[in-house]
Amino acid sequence: MSLPSSLRMSSTVALAAGLVVTAFAPGVQAVPALPDAHAPAAVTTALAAPDLSLTNVKAHLTQFSKIAADNGGNRAHGRPGHKASVDYVKAKLDAAGFTTTVQQFTSNGATGYNLIADWPGGSPDQVLFAGAHLDSVTEGAGINDNGSGSAAVLETALAVSRAQYKPAKHLRFAWWGAEELGLVGSKHYVNNLPTTERSKIKGYLNFDMIGSPNPGYFVYDDDPVIEKTFKDYFAGLGIQTEIETEGDGRSDHAPFKSAGIPVGGLFTGASSKKTAAQAQKWGGTSGQSFDRCYHSSCDTTANIDDTALDRNSDAAAHAVWTLSAGTTAPPAGTVFENTADVAVPDNGAAVTSAVDVSGRTGNAPAALKVGVDIVHTYRGDLVVDLVAPDGTAYRLKDRSGTDSADDVRTTYTVDASGETANGTWKLKVQDTSAQDTGYIDAFRLTF
Known part of the structure; x- marks a missing residue:
């Protein structure tokens, strides 16, 4: 992890994905507004991730430690230990069938390296990216910071x-590369990436320091879908997490x-002190x-908590x-619909x-x-509201004694930008006068 910075940036872009497979009540479904005629009839559900071998993850740490020992005691930017670390990881990935690219950049008068690895397949327009910095500070081998994150990403x-x-x-x-000099490598990559x-x-x-010897379990407070994915995983282990602030x-x-x-990402803590x-x-x-x-010569293989490293690697x-299985979010324009009939009592x-x-x-x-879509013999009797998940009601239609036509079949537009998207939305209908009957035929929201 790099030296402290005042960086604090807003996240406004939602995580997009393919069609979601979601369990709804009978008559309720989510469908894409513009289906792909060439899409398979069934959507593949997410497979469970494998349980990563702690032995394998620690074997990578042992190699990083040996590389540092053979190259002046560190794996820092511009030093031979960093390039040797890149070569080690690249060789593993090349043998495993990845397409690897080494991106060079210059910082402090020295050449730095980013290693990028692509797994064949998957939608080229939907990329899920995982990363960790591979450089250490000059003071030591950097086994927790950040051999731990680098090893977990490699083993994944x-x-x-x-x-x-x-x-x-x-x-x-x-x-x-050169994270410890101010995120130089990752900035270089993002800044040189075309907008498309x-x-x-x-x-x-992001995985940076995930095996601290006196560990905490911290989750980045950024994209809510990614954050929830990590929190749910640890909750399943009975582990309470906290938002990462350090x-x-x-x-x-x-x-x-x-x-x-x-x-999003994980972190087990650096120089801050653990509270009671x-x-x-x-x-x-x-x-x-x-x-x-942290940032010291004693950041060696002895500076790792095995349990934290194991849990965070598996996370x-x-x-x-x-997040890569296409089950995170429906595509934009998805229609969430309930087609189950609901009788509207007369008055x-x-x-x-x-x-x-x-x-x-x-x-x-x-x-x-x-x-x-409401079937009714006198729509002027009806009052119709959209009710948001937090209970806020948005009036769609008032009672009108002069509107004697049948049925309500229309699409309303509501400014719901102040409401959280996820949750249970309701169409509320009330018949306010006697002698006419009907039912809700269908209710749909387009997100």
Whole structure:
């Protein structure tokens, strides 16, 4: 992890993906507004990620340690240990069937290297990216910072190869250079990426210091879908997470975030001290730094908590599998619809039809399309509202004693930009006068 910085950038771009496979109530479905005539009849659901071998991850750390020892004690930018680290990772990926590219840049008068690895297949317009910085500081071997993240990303990539995984999205992995000098390598990559190529990256996952010896379990507070993916994984292990604040903006996700790309990641702590409450929650020693050897010569293979490294490595693989499978978010223009009939009592209480919206990030559209099909013998009696997940009601139609026509079959436009997109949305209908009957035939929202 690089030296402290004041970087703090807003994330406004949602994580996009292919068609979502979601369980809805009977009569409720999500379908793409513009289906692909060449798409397969069935959508492949996400496969479970493999349990990464801690032994394999630690074997990479041992190699990084040996490389440092053979090259002046570090793997820093412009030093032979960094280039040797790049060569080690590249050889593993080349043998596993990845297409690798070494990108050169110059910083402080020395040549730096980014290693990029692409796994064949997946949609070229939907790229899921995972990365970690491969350089250390000059003071030491940098085994936790950031051999740990580099090893986890490498082993995740190798697991993709072993499984011959065929995700919906295209998978790309990276090991950045000169992070410790101010995110130089990742900035160089993002800044030199054409706008069209940036737009294809639907998520970047960053792993920097994930094996701290007095660990915490921190999740980046950035893209909500990525954040939830990590939080749900740890919740399944019974581990409470906290939002990562110590290193916010100080690692290689920052250039991606600045470019409007959804980001997320994991962190186990650096020089900040663990509180008593955190020690009770996670174990370890309160009042002591998460990593006492941060940016020091003692950041060796002895400076790793195996349990934290194992859990975070598995979380990395879980996120790659989950977010690349095409089950994260429906495409833009997806129609969430409920076609189940709901009787509207004559001059009675209001009734509702509901749709569950999921897989979206951020707020609902400013021009949310609300499709309403109500069969009724006197529509002037009807009062119709759209009810947001938080209970806010948006009036679509008032009662009108002069509107004697049958049925309500129309599409309303609602500014719902102040509402969270995900959740249960309801169409509320009430018949306010006697002698006419009807039912809700269908209710749909277009996101």
